[in-house]
Amino acid sequence: MGDIHDGPRKRIATAHLAQHIGQPVCFVGRVEKIHPSGKLFVLSDGEGKHTTVELSEPLDEEISGVIEVVGRVTNQATIMCMSYIQFREDKSPFDLELYNEAIKIIHEFHEYFPFG
């Protein structure tokens, strides 16, 4: 784990990437495609908008379903991934649309859900 995990990582959706260039963020989305090199994959958020996630090392496993990525937003509005986990959906599907709504509420009511 790198330093990024010792501080706040704001939860964002694709629409917020541009406002968070250079910042540590947390992004949850569904795997759409994985680049053959394994160093890049695309996630869709709860509004269906796509975000590109880059890795410094290629993936060493198959990823699918809903992924939560921690990383930093690059100048190109992609996310440089520092770590990720897969959400379990073995018992129930994850409602990504509802999560997107929750993100909007987190941002609007930031006083009641502070990052840092």
Next chain:
Amino acid sequence: GGYTQSPGGFGSPAGTQAEKKQRTRTQNIVPCTVSQLLAAEQVDESFRIRNVEISQVTIVGIVRHAEKAPTNILYKVDDMTAAPMDVRQWVDTDEAGGENAVVPPGTYVKVAGHLRSFQNKKSLVAFKIMPLENMNEFTTHILEIINAHVVLRRNLMEASRGPQAFPSAGVSDMGSYGGVCSMPLNGLTAHQSQVLNLIKNCPVPEGMSLQELKAQLHSMSMSTIK
């Protein structure tokens, strides 16, 4: 030997019984972010968020680290709002395993416990750590945090203003736009309160789809719900 968790000097696993006697005033269990817990002010032996005493809290986060010791398991739980928080769970040394099996790192958990501070470092003493089987509970927890803290603030305002008629946090006819956080009275617009309350009261573990919300809130257009 025990581990001194709080200024009160509870040094043994059986401390929870004594703690309960001392803290009978604090009945609420408040969902919080780690950042809120870190910012909570300590007043003597109790903690306050928005000047309301809190003791029992819940957090939801990922286990980043788990360390088993003879009498306790130390976890570091990360909810992205700050650095991971220390969560200590006392184990019954007579128990072979089962309930006190170590939760592996990378697992999302819901922790219910008491906030503690020792040498200016905050931590939780957990009475329950539950791996999430349905990740929609994680989303619900986010909404519950905001709802709970909006209500805490509203109650604080009510108390300071004295007996006046205030709308409940649920349905409000005021039509006041509380979208800006500096609004002291009702942190949510009427529409947002309704949506939040519905989500909160949803009996279905998977949560509510927008379609379900729409069906229940007949008076609202889809764009308003969104």
